[in-house]
Amino acid sequence: xxxxxxxxxxxxxxxxxxxxxxxxxxxxxxxxxxxxxxxxxxxxxxxxxxxxxxxxxxxxxxxxxxxxxxxxxxxxxxxxxxxxxxxxxxxxxxxxxxxxxxxxxxxxxxxxxxxxxxxxxxxxxxxxxxxxxxxxxxxxxxxxxxxxxxxxxxxxxxxxxxxxxxxxxxxxxxxxxxxxxxxxxxxxxxxxxxxxxxxxxxxxxxxxxxxxxxxxxxxxxxxxxxxxxxxxxxxxxxxxxxxxxxxxxxxxxxxxxxxxxxxxxxxxxxxxxxxxxxxxxxxxxxxxxxxxxxxxxxxxxxxxxxxxxxxxxxxxxxxxxx
Numbered sequence: 001x002x003x004x005x006x007x008x009x010x011x012x013x014x015x016x017x018x019x020x021x022x023x024x025x026x027x028x029x030x031x032x033x034x035x036x037x038x039x040x041x042x043x044x045x046x047x048x049x050x051x052x053x054x055x056x057x058x059x060x061x062x063x064x065x066x067x068x069x070x071x072x073x074x075x076x077x078x079x080x081x082x083x084x085x086x087x088x089x090x091x092x093x094x095x096x097x098x099x100x101x102x103x104x105x106x107x108x109x110x111x112x113x114x115x116x117x118x119x120x121x122x123x124x125x126x127x128x129x130x131x132x133x134x135x136x137x138x139x140x141x142x143x144x145x146x147x148x149x150x151x152x153x154x155x156x157x158x159x160x161x162x163x164x165x166x167x168x169x170x171x172x173x174x175x176x177x178x179x180x181x182x183x184x185x186x187x188x189x190x191x192x193x194x195x196x197x198x199x200x201x202x203x204x205x206x207x208x209x210x211x212x213x214x215x216x217x218x219x220x221x222x223x224x225x226x227x228x229x230x231x232x233x234x235x236x237x238x239x240x241x242x243x244x245x246x247x248x249x250x251x252x253x254x255x256x257x258x259x260x261x262x263x264x265x266x267x268x269x270x271x272x273x274x275x276x277x278x279x280x281x282x283x284x285x286x287x288x289x290x291x292x293x294x295x296x297x298x299x300x301x302x303x304x305x306x307x308x309x310x311x312x313x314x315x316x317x318x319x320x321x322x
Contacts (some may be wrong), residue, residue, distance in 0.1 A: 076106030097163040100185035119151030173206035178267035
């Protein structure tokens with residue numbers, strides 16, 4: 001057997017070992033009579049839900065993206081690598097990222113699993129080119145497992161990064177939203193009407209904040225439970241300023257104090273905090289510019305200022321040597 005064929009055989013064996021480990025994990029999660037009963041019940045529920053979804057979507061044309069997302073959702077529902085607590089944590093993170101679909105967590109889990117498999121397969125195929133580790137099959141196997149874990153973690157970090165950017169965008173536009181809310185309450189509008197009006201006005205300025213306020217206004221209109229709707233808003237946005245707003249509104253409604261005065265005070269506080277944050281960023285700008293200036297601007301200035309003198313000095317030394 002040639003070395004190339006041996007290397008190919010080792011790579012195939014590593015891929016088979018990866019899939020075998022996944023199959024063993026699957027069997028351990030679904031083994032026994034109880035596991036089979038739970039599996040049948042879960043599959044029956046999924047079949048009923050999928051049949052109902054297919055019946056609803058039969059009237060309209062289903063595009064490639066919709067079919068792909070549906071298949072990813074089915075794969076994510078069948079993956080046994082994640083427990084209910086982890087799925088609940090991912091659901092909160094997905095809601096804070098702006099994904100409120102009921103199958104968003106399943107799609108994310110399927111993406112995590114597929115990315116991990118792709119990274120592991122690439123590591124196996126290109127493992128021989130890894131320095132030091134690539135020479136040993138055991139080292140390549142360990143690298144394959146590590147890359148598989150890292151590949152499964154990457155999509156979650158992408159979602160967390162998106163949620164962080166979304167929260168920063170909403171935090172920057174929150175003082176304007178509070179000012180609009182003060183104006184609406186001063187005009188005599190109720191809390192639900194004021195939130196709806198602010199959501200409509202903020203649609204072109206900050207779409208994420210507008211979406212959250214629109215959802216809160218719908219919950220206030222349908223359920224009538226203002227405390228639950230406001231706490232849901234605080235849970236979805238997860239900002240200290242939003243929690244302060246919800247606390248202020250809840251206390252005002254509980255004790256009968258004027259909402260307008262409390263909102264005006266909170267708006268002034270948030271505006272001052274936003275200005276202080278901008279001033280802090282401006283103060284940090286000068287130290288951050290030192291390193292780029294030293295690396296990119298200072299060498300060019302030195303070359304322009306000292307270049308002619310150096311050229312004349314080299315020419316003088318060359319003339320003296322002759």
